[in-house]
Amino acid sequence: MNEIFLDEEGVRQKFFPLTHTRSLADLRIGILTLREKWEIFYQCKIFTGEDQGSAISIPANWIPNPGLVDFINRSKTSPVKDSIEAKTVTSLDYPWDIFKYNGGEIRNDFSNITRGRASEPIPSSVTALSTQNIFIEKGAKLEHVHLNALQGPIYIGRNAEIMEGSLLRGPVAVCEGATVKMGTIIYGGTTLGPHVVAGGEIKNSILLEYSNKAHHGYLGDSVIGAWCNLGAGTSNSNLKNNAGSIKVWVESEGNFVEAGQKCGLFMGDFSRSAINTSFNSGTVVGICCNVTASGLTPKYIPHFSWSATEMYTLEKLIKDLRAWKKLKNQVLSDEEIQALGHIFEQNKGNRT
Numbered sequence: 286m287n288e289i290f291l292d293e294e295g296v297r298q299k300f301f302p303l304t305h306t307r308s309l310a311d312l313r314i315g316i317l318t319l320r321e322k323w324e325i326f327y328q329c330k331i332f333t334g335e336d337q338g339s340a341i342s343i344p345a346n347w348i349p350n351p352g353l354v355d356f357i358n359r360s361k362t363s364p365v366k367d368s369i370e371a372k373t374v375t376s377l378d379y380p381w382d383i384f385k386y387n388g389g390e391i392r393n394d395f396s397n398i399t400r401g402r403a404s405e406p407i408p409s410s411v412t413a414l415s416t417q418n419i420f421i422e423k424g425a426k427l428e429h430v431h432l433n434a435l436q437g438p439i440y441i442g443r444n445a446e447i448m449e450g451s452l453l454r455g456p457v458a459v460c461e462g463a464t465v466k467m468g469t470i471i472y473g474g475t476t477l478g479p480h481v482v483a484g485g486e487i488k489n490s491i492l493l494e495y496s497n498k499a500h501h502g503y504l505g506d507s508v509i510g511a512w513c514n515l516g517a518g519t520s521n522s523n524l525k526n527n528a529g530s531i532k533v534w535v536e537s538e539g540n541f542v543e544a545g546q547k548c549g550l551f552m553g554d555f556s557r558s559a560i561n562t563s564f565n566s567g568t569v570v571g572i573c574c575n576v577t578a579s580g581l582t583p584k585y586i587p588h589f590s591w592s593a594t595e596m597y598t599l600e601k602l603i604k605d606l607r608a609w610k611k612l613k614n615q616v617l618s619d620e621e622i623q624a625l626g627h628i629f630e631q632n633k634g635n636r637t
Contacts, residue, residue, distance in 0.1 A: 287357055289329045291319075291345035298537035300346075300380050302553030302571045302588065303493075303510055305628055308333045309345040313478055313493060314383050315390025316398060316440055316458040319348065326397045327354045346377040348390065380551050381533065381544045383508050384489050388437060388474035391456035395420065395438040407432075418455065437473050466499060478511075480613065490549070495613055507549035510572070512609060514557040521564035522581070523549035531567040534585040541584075553588065555606055555625075571632075573602055573625065588632045599629050 297309045304312070310320040310333050323329040327349055332340050341357055352373040377383060398420070405421040407413050410429045418434035421427070422443040429449035432439050437456025441447065445459045450468040459465060463477040466484035471477075474489035481492045485501040493511040498504055500517035507521060524547055525531060531548040532541035550564045553572030558564070565581040571588030578593065589597040602625070607617045 287327070287329045287354075288332065288340040289323060289357075290332045290340035290342045291323075292342050293333065293345040296344060296346045296378075299378065299535060301536040302569065303380060303383075303508060303551065305572050305588070306510070306554045306624065309377075312377075312383065313476060313491060314348065314377070314387055315392075315476065316394035316442075316460065319345070322349045322394070329354075344376065348375045348377065348386065350375065350393070379533075379535065379542065379544065380508055381506075381548050383491055384474060384506050384549075387476060387489065387491055388456045391440070391458050391474070391476065392437055394458070395440050395456070398440070422461075442479070489547075493554075495615070505549050506547045507551065509550070509552045510554035510556065512555045512606075513552050514609070516558050516560040516562060518561035519558045519564070520562075521550040521568065522566040523547050525566055532584075533567040534569045536569075555609070572628065573597060573606070589629060599626060602629070 291310045293309050297304045300309060300312065310331060311318050317325065320331050323331050333345065347353065356373055375386060404419065405423055405425065407416060407419060407421065408428055411427060412431045413419055414432065415434040418438040419432055421441045424444040425441045427441065427447040430447050430451045430453065432453050434455040436454065439453055439455040440458045442459055442461040442463065444461060445463045447459065447465040448467040451465050453471045454473055456473050457471055458476040460477060460479045462480040464482045465471065466482065469484050470486045472488035475487050476491045477483050478492055478494045480495045482497045482499045483492065484499045486503045487498065488505040490504050490507040492498060492509045495511055496509050496513040498515040502515065502518050503520040505521065505523040528546060530543045530546060533544045533548060535542045544567055548567045550568050552570040555572055556570050556574040556576065558576040562576055562578060563581050565584055568582055568584055570576060570586045571590065573588060574586055574590040575592065576582060576586060589602065591597045603617070603622055610617045
C-alpha cells in the first residue's frame with residue numbers, strides 16, 4: 286500500500302467557500318470523494334494537513350486514475366509533481382472544474398464500484414434503458430420512475446429512494462440515503478450526495494451531504510455545500526443572456542475569474558436561500574449565509590451574511606444550525622462549533 290500525502294498548499298484556497306470547512310480531499314466528484322477514490326480503488330493510505338515525510342507527495346487537486354497510480358508505483362518517490370507527464374493527470378484548478386469533470390468521474394467510479402458485483406433487481410414498474418449501466422444497491426427504493434442510462438451510467442446508493450414520476454438521464458449518482466422527490470427531472474453530470482433531498486430540475490450539479498433542493502426550481506452547473514437548503518422556487522442562471530463568458534469571484538485571488546459560458550451557483554456549507562430566490566450566473570455564496578433578495582442576487586455573498594445588510598451573530602448562527610441538524614436527527618458537534626467560530630472571527634472585517 287502506498288502512503289500518499291495530498292498537498293493542499295496553494296490549491297485549497299481556490300476552492301473556497303467549499304473548502305473552508307473541509308479538506309480538498311473530502312470534496313465529492315463523481316460518486317465518491319477524492320480521498321475515497323485513493324483509498325478504495327488504489328488502496329492508498331492518505332495523509333492531509335502535515336507532510337508525513339516518507340509519504341509520496343501529490344497535489345491534492347489531482348484526480349486519481351490508473352495511469353497516475355501506475356506512475357506512482359514505478360517512481361516510489363517525491364516529488365511526483367515535477368516529473369509526471371501532464372497527460373497522465375486531470376487536475377481541479379477552480380470550483381467550476383468540479384461540475385466540468387463530474388460526468389466523467391461518475392462513469393469512472395461506476396466502473397470501479399460495480400466491477401464483479403450484481404445490482405439489485407430493477408423493479409418491474411421502472412422503465413429502464415441500457416440496464417447494464419444501471420446499478421442499484423441494497424435497500425434502495427424506486428417504483429414507477431424512468432431511468433435512461435444510454436448516455437451514461439446511473440448509480441443508486443444504499444437506502445436511497447426515488448419517488449414515482451421521476452426522470453433520470455445518466456450519468457447520475459444518487460448516493461446513500463438520498464431522496465429524489467416525486468416528478469423530479471435529473472440530467473446527466475449530477476451527483477446527489479449522502480442524505481440529500483432533491484426535487485424540481487437539476488442538471489450537471491453536485492449537492493454535498495444533507496443538503497436540500499426539495500422543491501420546484503432549476504439548479505444547473507452548480508456545486509452546493511453540505512447542510513444547505515434551497516427554498517421552494519429557488520433557481521439559478523447558468524447562462525448569460527448574451528451567451529458571453531461568466532466571471533466568478535475567487536476569494537483567494539480577490540478578483541473575478543472567467544469560468545466559461547456555462548456556470549451556475551457555488552454555495553458554502555450551512556447556507557440557505559429564501560423561497561423564490563433567483564441566483565445570478567456564477568454566484569458565490571459563502572458559508573453560513575441566509576440569502577434573501579428581490580430580483581437577481583449579487584454575484585458574491587460574503588460568509589455569515591444574514592441578509593443584504595446584516596451579518597449573523599455567532600450565537601444566533603449556532604442556534605440555527607443546531608435546529609437544522611436536529612431536523613435530520615443529527616447533532617452539531619463541539620468540533621464544528623469551534624471550527625465555525627474560528628472562521629467567523631477571521632471574517633469579521635471582510636464584509637463588502
